[in-house]
Amino acid sequence: MSDRIPVAVLGATGVVGQRLVAMLESHPWFELAELAGSDRSAGRSYGAVCRWQLETPLPERAGSLTVRRPEDGFSSRLVLSALDAASAERIEPGLAKAGHVVISNASAHRMAPDVPLLVPEINWDQLQLLAEQRHRWPGALVTNPNCVVAALGLVLAPLARNFGLESACITTLQSASGAGYPGVASLDLLGNVIPNIPNEADKIEAELPKIIGQGPRFSAMTTRVPVVDGHTALVFVRLGTETDEDGIVAAWRSFRGRPQELELPSAPRSPVIVMDESDRPQPRKDLLRGGGMSAIVSRPRRCPVHDWKFVVLGHNTLRGAAGAALLNAEALVVLNRAHERLRHA
């Protein structure tokens, strides 16, 4: 028997669920024990129902697991949720009430006052909100941000801490996998740009303050481009204090958080990777730097309107979804062990 912690994956057949399944295959702490999908999939083997999208093959053992209904309940205490927002709204609270620790990638509960919107390098403290959840349920519910917000947060937090951040205007060029499967029709995306993703700008403008802290104002425009994986964002920022290009680069390169201190398995060595080439980062060439868990950023350039402008790239299904959920799960395991140590001390 393995001594890895058993976990359940919810929404396992979707693009993010598939990433979770793939990443759990070789995770040092966790083991995929159960997976759940829609009523249509339930009762059949995961390999039979899943339209696998990744470039690495479907892990054999995962393919042989029987897909459950979320309503059937899970024996694993830890549940990773890759549900869509509407299903998450309906299903996740019930799991927390049943005592599960739910690590959710869905947007449904991100903005709830007692739910951490966790980017553990930035706001590890939000895990204290879990104490407030005790009024609602015996379990726990932790969320990670929207797929493009994760990388933006990692790049903007060091600016906010070192120089003060007054405002950021953000344009995103988001990839097809961010829309799930089947997602965007090829007739809409081949050789084209869709210049607005419904509700996406609202999520960016709402989630960033909960992650980085109140104060800065954010404005976003979002687009979909014919790229498979990887969200690019172009950012104009106004800072509170004067600095120079090297100062900003140094703030990014030196940025570390608790996941790096604790050497969590999914934590990248450098949360922010700065590229020196003027035409980088590019999704097809740079997405896997930092194992897909770092935000990749260009050097900043002076902006004639704001102070600075730069380019951010993040892996939307790794740092922006499945990897973020795994990192959050690892944070909770550490937290739990710390609690248990305290309790047994």
Added chain:
Amino acid sequence: MSDRIPVAVLGATGVVGQRLVAMLESHPWFELAELAGSDRSAGRSYGAVCRWQLETPLPERAGSLTVRRPEDGFSSRLVLSALDAASAERIEPGLAKAGHVVISNASAHRMAPDVPLLVPEINWDQLQLLAEQRHRWPGALVTNPNCVVAALGLVLAPLARNFGLESACITTLQSASGAGYPGVASLDLLGNVIPNIPNEADKIEAELPKIIGQGPRFSAMTTRVPVVDGHTALVFVRLGTETDEDGIVAAWRSFRGRPQELELPSAPRSPVIVMDESDRPQPRKDLLRGGGMSAIVSRPRRCPVHDWKFVVLGHNTLRGAAGAALLNAEALVVLNRAHERLRHA
């Protein structure tokens, strides 16, 4: 014999030169009389040397013309130049000195104080600069702006006039044809975003004030995306006076200039076309609205940092290059006739 005005095309084998050749085929005023290319092409038929890129076939008569060297001189007084910047720098002044009226798409002389950087809907008055050119040469040299600036100018000018424009932050998603041929390697662009086009942001920031007028500050970031034709720009603006969404839409929809009054052949009926759908304009679906000579714009949305934000689409080789040059040539013909009428009165 045709009574159309004979014109010569410089740089005829490039992407913009090909558009000029195609558009001249059915132009009511102009007739393609001569075309010039590189030394390598000179002396051979255009059809034999030109790697035709357009979706409409190479016009037969054009294909049979012999490619000349620019140094050979032209019998046509009117010369349309689709040269690259370095060649234009070298060749265009000589043509103006030889008495030609040079309508140039190149960037080489756009910022010269006595050279009009003409978007005739906006700054027809700059044609008065031609009087100052008399000190330099008997001919004339008129330029049109950078491929993405043309559409941005048409959209920003009505804002500047009606509400005052304080600043604009612009992100562009530019198409492959904007880089000419062979331009960007497919290995660099397939499924990818190149997040910086060398010198392009500088051109945008420098040319817009010459077109719209000093005052507003501009900041741009530019990207290349896997789209064949059509540049998209996402714009955040701060205005001088308060207005509302309908006020801005009305300013755009009512915008007209001298080309519309004069009903110039290449002038679009509406220089700015506003689309109501929230996910438009899109390059593959909306590029030919207004015959490729209008700027297409989304409805404006409130911006939490600046005042407004919106999406602009322009056809980079029509309004942004070949069509702009033709429209400028038409403006010069009108101007010339007016002068002649005065002279003979």
Added chain:
Amino acid sequence: MSDRIPVAVLGATGVVGQRLVAMLESHPWFELAELAGSDRSAGRSYGAVCRWQLETPLPERAGSLTVRRPEDGFSSRLVLSALDAASAERIEPGLAKAGHVVISNASAHRMAPDVPLLVPEINWDQLQLLAEQRHRWPGALVTNPNCVVAALGLVLAPLARNFGLESACITTLQSASGAGYPGVASLDLLGNVIPNIPNEADKIEAELPKIIGQGPRFSAMTTRVPVVDGHTALVFVRLGTETDEDGIVAAWRSFRGRPQELELPSAPRSPVIVMDESDRPQPRKDLLRGGGMSAIVSRPRRCPVHDWKFVVLGHNTLRGAAGAALLNAEALVVLNRAHERLRHA
């Protein structure tokens, strides 16, 4: 009042229906009088329900028409059907029974023994089958072939007639628009090849003999590639008699049919256009040759296994669907007038 013949379009909101609507806008004989869609669309204006996909704008008058249910019946005698196969199976016979002349792009009735599978340049004679339909209904039902078969037929028929055709092995590279909308997910098609289109090879192998005549054997493999419009086919053929490259090219270039003799409005001047360049035809560059109504073919090359091999390109929504239906409708109008002339003589 227009004296054009009123026509109804069935399945008007789909990709092929949209092409029909666009083409009818400027058709010299026909006028779009009615259009029908799904229950979900019925009762609303076409402009409001149609997710327009074409690069030319939705014609204004068409946009204002109210979408009908097919069950409501039509006042137009001529009905152009762009229904999917299942709906066509159900709806088209009823219309023929109600006396309508149904010109169908659907596959449902193509192989019925008394239904012409018409490529009028090739098998105009099949219109005689309409006499046999009199046993079934007072109206008429005529079909055009599968989107890639249309162009293949035009290229193979002259070979069959001039040299005898023994066999053809065909590989297709088909575009996204051939799958309709939403059709193929962008995650499945971006930077990818899908190496089999369900049932498509069967249609090719079954329809070609009905069009060209029994005798030759056909084998096909079909793929979907990231192209918006235009199906490419690579063909190996064995001929019954010896010939040479020029003989084949001459057979193609001289091929004409009744639509060319009658100068039908949608008939291309040359049903087969042969390109001399070795890297053509290409979908993005050559698709509109012959107005999208010709088959475009490379020069043939000697094949070490069969006799010859060559490349065919056809516009899948023009010659392969909407344009084919229009051409068939034009053929029926001519036929009808001939009958009336006979009857009144």
Added chain:
Amino acid sequence: MSDRIPVAVLGATGVVGQRLVAMLESHPWFELAELAGSDRSAGRSYGAVCRWQLETPLPERAGSLTVRRPEDGFSSRLVLSALDAASAERIEPGLAKAGHVVISNASAHRMAPDVPLLVPEINWDQLQLLAEQRHRWPGALVTNPNCVVAALGLVLAPLARNFGLESACITTLQSASGAGYPGVASLDLLGNVIPNIPNEADKIEAELPKIIGQGPRFSAMTTRVPVVDGHTALVFVRLGTETDEDGIVAAWRSFRGRPQELELPSAPRSPVIVMDESDRPQPRKDLLRGGGMSAIVSRPRRCPVHDWKFVVLGHNTLRGAAGAALLNAEALVVLNRAHERLRHA
């Protein structure tokens, strides 16, 4: 000091050279000791001159190596050549004369009678040709086939051995990386198919008999499609004896060669992987099966003209180039050790 065998890479800055550099980073037997590029690159660090195209980062140590001129000579006995054909023609014989063992990916010497065209699973015996090279030089020259031929060979060889292969008609859909860098212009490939790759069909038709054996006739047509990596081939075959679908699948699945017996580091466990899904293999989803060193094939379907038809996918820069060269180098190391053992016995 490492005890790995030092190797030199020729043509190291190209697409295939980069793959070699990346693969050598973690190779258990070989160590990148020297790399050579064009005169333009020579004398500078590899990291500074190489426009890195891969999705994994440039290995640090490789980046710091100084690029040499091929003419400077190498201290490594083993030289992996990723040169273009013209340079290989000129440079490789000199290296063999200087005593180097040259493992070449170039086409220049593939068809020379005394040069092995090696796919070691199929024709390990060709290594005996090296004895004949002794007349020409003290070194050795071994080649691997064209990028699409490698996978075709692996799939066709088991058919030839088990059932006899009479003929194969092959259509390829080849990726952008097969053309090197900069290779195909994005304006030529975005949303397009280029229906002929110069000389590629000739290479397929010439190389397959040298690999599989004289007898079968081959005919190929080649296309370039907008895919980054991975060549797809659609194949019609006639066999010498009757079999059924399961017989063919069994022949493929059981196929093994000397590299598998010897467990060479780059040898895939299964040289041919058969996929059961009817819409696979797909380049973006299946390319890395077998680590990019296997040929991936669909189940065969009955062909109305030939006997069978099926789809083949191969990784053009791994099995089709860099990986093939490495596998050949491993074969030579084994051969050499065997010789030495014999010599010392």
